[in-house]
Amino acid sequence: MVQSLQRLALGIPDLQVGAEFYTTFGMNMYEGKDMLAFRCDNRKHDEIVLIETGQSRKFHHIAFATDAPDLEDLKGRLGSRGVQLLDPPYEDQEDGIWFRDPDGNLVNVHIGPAASIEAETPPVINTPGITKRVNERGCPPFDMNPRPRRFGHMILFTPDVPAQTKFYIDVVGMKLSDWIADGYAAFLRTAGDSDHHVLGFLNASTPGFHHASFEMSSIDETEIAAKRLLGNGFKHAWGPGRHGVGSNYFHYFRDPWNGMAEYFFDIDYLTEDFDWEPTEWTKQSGMFLWAADGPPPPDFGTNYEAE
Numbered sequence: 001m002v003q004s005l006q007r008l009a010l011g012i013p014d015l016q017v018g019a020e021f022y023t024t025f026g027m028n029m030y031e032g033k034d035m036l037a038f039r040c041d042n043r044k045h046d047e048i049v050l051i052e053t054g055q056s057r058k059f060h061h062i063a064f065a066t067d068a069p070d071l072e073d074l075k076g077r078l079g080s081r082g083v084q085l086l087d088p089p090y091e092d093q094e095d096g097i098w099f100r101d102p103d104g105n106l107v108n109v110h111i112g113p114a115a116s117i118e119a120e121t122p123p124v125i126n127t128p129g130i131t132k133r134v135n136e137r138g139c140p141p142f143d144m145n146p147r148p149r150r151f152g153h154m155i156l157f158t159p160d161v162p163a164q165t166k167f168y169i170d171v172v173g174m175k176l177s178d179w180i181a182d183g184y185a186a187f188l189r190t191a192g193d194s195d196h197h198v199l200g201f202l203n204a205s206t207p208g209f210h211h212a213s214f215e216m217s218s219i220d221e222t223e224i225a226a227k228r229l230l231g232n233g234f235k236h237a238w239g240p241g242r243h244g245v246g247s248n249y250f251h252y253f254r255d256p257w258n259g260m261a262e263y264f265f266d267i268d269y270l271t272e273d274f275d276w277e278p279t280e281w282t283k284q285s286g287m288f289l290w291a292a293d294g295p296p297p298p299d300f301g302t303n304y305e306a307e
C-alpha cells in the first residue's frame, strides 16, 4: 500500500507563467532542465512539478511514497493483474516503480518517509461563554505572509469513478472515505492514519487534472493568501466555504491553465484503527455546507484537458 501522497506533475506549455502562479501561491521554486519544482516551506520533497511540453496543460503523473515491504507487495499485486511496470519518464528520479492506472494516468510509487508536519499552536479563540483569550488582541498581524504548509490532496477527473476507486483500493491499497451519489465522485485516504482524502475522483468524459490542495493554518491565512492571488491578477474559482465531505474550509483559484489550486484548513483526519463508515453524499451536501459566493460555479466540474 502507499503511505503518503508526495507530488503532482503537470505538463504545461510555458514554465514562466507556472513560476508566477505557484510562487504567488506561496511555494518555493527549484529549477531543473525544462522543469520547475515547488515545495512548501520546510518540505524536503517536490510537491508540484511542472514539465515544459510546449503543448496545452495535461496531467503528467502522481507520486506516492511507501516503505520497502509495501512496495514489494504493490509490485506483486500489479504483476498479478497484468499491470506493466514502465521506465521512468525522465532521468534522475528516485528509485521506485512506474505504472499506469485504469485511466492511463502515470503513477510513481517510491520508497520514502511519510513527511511529517511541524506542530503549530492554534490561535486562542473566544466562544460564547468561554473567553480563553483575554486582555489580548485576536486579529492577526497586518503584515502576515501566508504560506501553505503542505500538499494535502488532489482530485482527478475520470470517466469511470467506480473503476478508478476499485483499482486504488484493491491494488494501490487505499481506503474509501466517502463518495457522492451516481458515480459523481469518490474520496480516498491512505490505509494508515490519514487526512480524510489524499486522492479523489470526479466524473467527466475523459481523464484529467481537477485540483491540487494545500493546507493553511487558519481561515485568516487562507483568505489573506487568496487576496494576494487576486491582487496579482489570478482568478478566483470558488469560496471561501466549507465542504461537507472532509469538512475542510476551502478557497479555490484557477491556475494559468484552467486547472485549480485550493487552500484548505481543518480537514477531517482518520486513524488507521478507527472503523470509519464511508457515507454516500448528494452533490449539494457533499460539495458544501456554505460558500461565500454560493454554489460552485458552472465550470467547477469542467475538464479543460478534454477541450
Ligand SMILES: [Fe+2]
Pocket: 153, 211, 212, 213, 262
Ligand atoms: Fe480539495
